[in-house]
Amino acid sequence: MNKSRLEAFSDGVFAIAITLLILDVRLPEVSYDHLWQALKEIIPNILAYVMSFLVIGMYWVGHHTSFRIVAKTDGVLLWLNILLLLCISFIPFPTSMLGKYPQGEIPLIIYGCNLLATNFIAFLMIKYLHHHPELGSEHFHDKYFNDQMPVFGTVNGSYLLAIFLAHYSPLASYLIYGVILILLIVIYVRRTR
Amino acid sequence: MNKSRLEAFSDGVFAIAITLLILDVRLPEVSYDHLWQALKEIIPNILAYVMSFLVIGMYWVGHHTSFRIVAKTDGVLLWLNILLLLCISFIPFPTSMLGKYPQGEIPLIIYGCNLLATNFIAFLMIKYLHHHPELGSEHFHDKYFNDQMPVFGTVNGSYLLAIFLAHYSPLASYLIYGVILILLIVIYVRRTR
Amino acid sequence: MNKSRLEAFSDGVFAIAITLLILDVRLPEVSYDHLWQALKEIIPNILAYVMSFLVIGMYWVGHHTSFRIVAKTDGVLLWLNILLLLCISFIPFPTSMLGKYPQGEIPLIIYGCNLLATNFIAFLMIKYLHHHPELGSEHFHDKYFNDQMPVFGTVNGSYLLAIFLAHYSPLASYLIYGVILILLIVIYVRRTR
Amino acid sequence: MNKSRLEAFSDGVFAIAITLLILDVRLPEVSYDHLWQALKEIIPNILAYVMSFLVIGMYWVGHHTSFRIVAKTDGVLLWLNILLLLCISFIPFPTSMLGKYPQGEIPLIIYGCNLLATNFIAFLMIKYLHHHPELGSEHFHDKYFNDQMPVFGTVNGSYLLAIFLAHYSPLASYLIYGVILILLIVIYVRRTR
Numbered sequence: 001m002n003k004s005r006l007e008a009f010s011d012g013v014f015a016i017a018i019t020l021l022i023l024d025v026r027l028p029e030v031s032y033d034h035l036w037q038a039l040k041e042i043i044p045n046i047l048a049y050v051m052s053f054l055v056i057g058m059y060w061v062g063h064h065t066s067f068r069i070v071a072k073t074d075g076v077l078l079w080l081n082i083l084l085l086l087c088i089s090f091i092p093f094p095t096s097m098l099g100k101y102p103q104g105e106i107p108l109i110i111y112g113c114n115l116l117a118t119n120f121i122a123f124l125m126i127k128y129l130h131h132h133p134e135l136g137s138e139h140f141h142d143k144y145f146n147d148q149m150p151v152f153g154t155v156n157g158s159y160l161l162a163i164f165l166a167h168y169s170p171l172a173s174y175l176i177y178g179v180i181l182i183l184l185i186v187i188y189v190r191r192t193r
Numbered sequence: 194m195n196k197s198r199l200e201a202f203s204d205g206v207f208a209i210a211i212t213l214l215i216l217d218v219r220l221p222e223v224s225y226d227h228l229w230q231a232l233k234e235i236i237p238n239i240l241a242y243v244m245s246f247l248v249i250g251m252y253w254v255g256h257h258t259s260f261r262i263v264a265k266t267d268g269v270l271l272w273l274n275i276l277l278l279l280c281i282s283f284i285p286f287p288t289s290m291l292g293k294y295p296q297g298e299i300p301l302i303i304y305g306c307n308l309l310a311t312n313f314i315a316f317l318m319i320k321y322l323h324h325h326p327e328l329g330s331e332h333f334h335d336k337y338f339n340d341q342m343p344v345f346g347t348v349n350g351s352y353l354l355a356i357f358l359a360h361y362s363p364l365a366s367y368l369i370y371g372v373i374l375i376l377l378i379v380i381y382v383r384r385t386r
Numbered sequence: 387m388n389k390s391r392l393e394a395f396s397d398g399v400f401a402i403a404i405t406l407l408i409l410d411v412r413l414p415e416v417s418y419d420h421l422w423q424a425l426k427e428i429i430p431n432i433l434a435y436v437m438s439f440l441v442i443g444m445y446w447v448g449h450h451t452s453f454r455i456v457a458k459t460d461g462v463l464l465w466l467n468i469l470l471l472l473c474i475s476f477i478p479f480p481t482s483m484l485g486k487y488p489q490g491e492i493p494l495i496i497y498g499c500n501l502l503a504t505n506f507i508a509f510l511m512i513k514y515l516h517h518h519p520e521l522g523s524e525h526f527h528d529k530y531f532n533d534q535m536p537v538f539g540t541v542n543g544s545y546l547l548a549i550f551l552a553h554y555s556p557l558a559s560y561l562i563y564g565v566i567l568i569l570l571i572v573i574y575v576r577r578t579r
Numbered sequence: 580m581n582k583s584r585l586e587a588f589s590d591g592v593f594a595i596a597i598t599l600l601i602l603d604v605r606l607p608e609v610s611y612d613h614l615w616q617a618l619k620e621i622i623p624n625i626l627a628y629v630m631s632f633l634v635i636g637m638y639w640v641g642h643h644t645s646f647r648i649v650a651k652t653d654g655v656l657l658w659l660n661i662l663l664l665l666c667i668s669f670i671p672f673p674t675s676m677l678g679k680y681p682q683g684e685i686p687l688i689i690y691g692c693n694l695l696a697t698n699f700i701a702f703l704m705i706k707y708l709h710h711h712p713e714l715g716s717e718h719f720h721d722k723y724f725n726d727q728m729p730v731f732g733t734v735n736g737s738y739l740l741a742i743f744l745a746h747y748s749p750l751a752s753y754l755i756y757g758v759i760l761i762l763l764i765v766i767y768v769r770r771t772r
Contacts, residue, residue: 015595021668022668022672053665057661078254078382079250079381093215101225198393202446205401209406210408268577278404282439283411293413398590398591399597402598465764468633475597492614
């Protein structure tokens with residue numbers, strides 16, 4: 001399997017999933033007199049759109065960064081990548097729920113589980129690569145893997161906390177998702193060369 | 194016709210078809226109190242999403258693997274490829290039916306016919322290539338074709354059985370689709386280099 | 387403007403427009419007992435899906451074939467190409483109407499006008515290229531343009547006839563669209579190398 | 580971050596956003612007898628489709644033109660680009676509102692704000708590049724930046740005027756959007772080489 005076709009296909013899925021998010025920002029059927037009111041009611045949908053756009057964008061950047069250390073792929077990596085895309089493509093669904101029930105705990109829990117599942121697959125991919133240096137490119141170093149692990153731990157621990165807190169305080173849960181998102185963007189901004 | 198533009202266009206259609214599947218995982222309009230109940234009701238949609246995601250992913254991998262033996266394309270191969278994409282793009286429709294009527298036989302039959310039609314076009318493409326070695330790349334060997342045929346026979350025979358069993362036992366039919374899917378993934382994981 | 391990015395963007399729009407067609411093949415909300423009946427009612431939608439899939443596929447093939455004679459693009463060609471994509475992206479709309487009102491004349495007329503508009507833009511692109519040989523590649527020959535014109539005349543004349551006949555006999559109109567589609571596919575199959 | 584993967588991903592998002600616009604050109608459920616009437620009622624949707632198609636097409640052309648001066652990207656440019664795509668992907672939403680409430684001021688205001696936000700991000704990208712000549716390609720000249728600024732000023736000043744006028748005369752507001760669009764297309768047609 002050619003690495004560049006794998007990247008092109010993945011880019012396609014990322015690009016489509018990120019663009020489909022806007023389909024859930026829809027006005028209900030109202031007369032013009034109630035348009036401001038209707039707009040106010042879909043503010044959660046717009047915020048969910050922005051959050052998930054940045055989340056998927058972040059995964060896309062992470063995908064790129066990770067594939068810099070890959071020189072060629074094999075069947076296992078290929079299918080792990082398909083599972084990763086399955087999780088990414090699923091994000092519009094909990095996003096849509098967040099927009100509809102912004103104050104409920106269920107969408108926050110499902111959103112978090114979706115991110116945890118995505119990260120778990122990403123973790124498997126990175127572990128697999130770590131044990132198959134023959135697939136690695138010249139950017140492949142043990143340092144890469146050692147750098148990832150504390151970030152992985154922090155991010156997923158925080159998501160677990162956000163899921164747990166969703167029941168007691170949805171606001172705290174949102175804050176965690178937001179802070180982690182900003183943190184990851186900052187890390188990626190610094191790392192990307 | 195340039196082979197790489199054909200691959201890029203096909204990748205685009207595969208990526209879009211696979212990502213559109215999530216549009217059929219939608220909650221009905223319910224109040225928050227009935228959200229768990231509504232989620233339970235769309236579990237078949239989620240399972241259908243996962244199955245079809247893996248099925249389309251598998252066809253994408255198969256498409257890649259097959260095009261390794263192609264060096265250039267002609268008009269016939271190009272149009273067979275368009276017919277193949279027509280079948281792939283159709284998959285979201287029976288998937289949506291499976292999600293809505295998970296216990297009925299009709300969606301299982303239509304799903305199976307969709308897969309059989311896709312495989313039939315793929316078979317025609319491979320047969321055509323076999324008779325036109327001038328289109329082949331350096332990976333083109335008779336062995337490739339001989340390896341494919343028993344898999345083709347087993348897979349399509351099983352799909353026919355699944356279609357036939359749908360009336361008597363939808364569960365058996367699902368099992369066949371699932372087992373074949375896992376079997377094909379295992380085969381591809383081993384073959385992909 | 388780089389020719390390959392123009393082609394990649396165009397391929398993207400073609401791939402998305404062709405795959406979005408399936409979104410109009412949807413079952414109404416019926417109980418399982420009425421599923422066969424509901425399926426029968428959406429047969430026109432399925433046929434419209436197949437027809438438009440092949441039509442857009444044909445324009446994609448034509449786009450490729452035409453761009454073989456182009457070496458570089460300028461602003462005019464770029465914007466004509468965007469107008470062409472505007473027409474292509476519009477095709478799902480009359481397709482959806484054909485599926486809903488298969489026996490009415492209006493969808494047939496709008497479908498035909500959409501195709502005529504697409505061909506008109508394609509004609510402008512080819513005329514522009516003809517007068518700017520400095521944009522042409524090594525495949526650029528007067529013969530190319532002379533070969534196109536009789537096909538253009540026949541196809542668009544037939545579409546005009548189909549639009550005119552829609553009022554008197556929708557069936558005759560469908561037949562013309564179908565025959566022209568098959569004719570064009572046969573021509574492209576022979577020409578593509 | 581590889582420049583060509585950034586372009587490929589951006590092209591994907593542009594291509595999808597531009598093609599999704601057609602999903603908002605939909606007929607209400609009417610009997611065939613009321614089809615002409617229904618078509619008349621969705622003329623604003625069709626016009627909004629055409630306008631936004633050209634607007635997104637224009638941003639795509641602008642994106643290309645701008646990236647000619649870029650040789651490599653860094654984390655800041657990458658994330659500014661993601662924010663730019665976030666704004667582009669949002670365009671289908673105010674477009675849908677324009678189609679539904681063509682004579683109201685609110686959609687015109689939101690449409691204008693969307694374009695202003697997009698231009699603001701584009702401005703930040705260009706400013707950032709200006710201060711980081713090490714990212715520039717051989718097309719990177721101060722002249723490029725000096726040429727952009729008067730266009731930027733005129734366009735955004737006009738959008739502000741259109742937003743302000745929306746309350747008093749929606750027609751004047753539409754005229755401004757239309758004239759600016761045509762003006763930008765003319766500028767791009769002349770500049771593109």
